[in-house]
Amino acid sequence: MKCSIYGAPKSNELFVRISNGRVSFVAVAPSLVKFPVMADRVFGLDAADHTVAFGLADQLWLKHCAALLAR
Numbered sequence: 001m002k003c004s005i006y007g008a009p010k011s012n013e014l015f016v017r018i019s020n021g022r023v024s025f026v027a028v029a030p031s032l033v034k035f036p037v038m039a040d041r042v043f044g045l046d047a048a049d050h051t052v053a054f055g056l057a058d059q060l061w062l063k064h065c066a067a068l069l070a071r
Helices: 045-068
Strands: 001-007 013-020 022-029
Touching: 001 045, 013 045, 022 045
Parallel strands: none
Antiparallel strands: 001 013, 013 022
């Protein structure tokens, strides 16, 4: 089982992917940090971004845990 968090600097969006083998699910949400945008931040993802990403991961898990565990 693997959970990955990605930031898309051009669109200022967050992507979370949970996968297990060939089963994979993705959720997307805008970054709550409007300034500076992700592309202009020294480290890219902000602590607020991580909070949003963890929420997305929880939603994905609750919705798809049976499929992820049935691998």
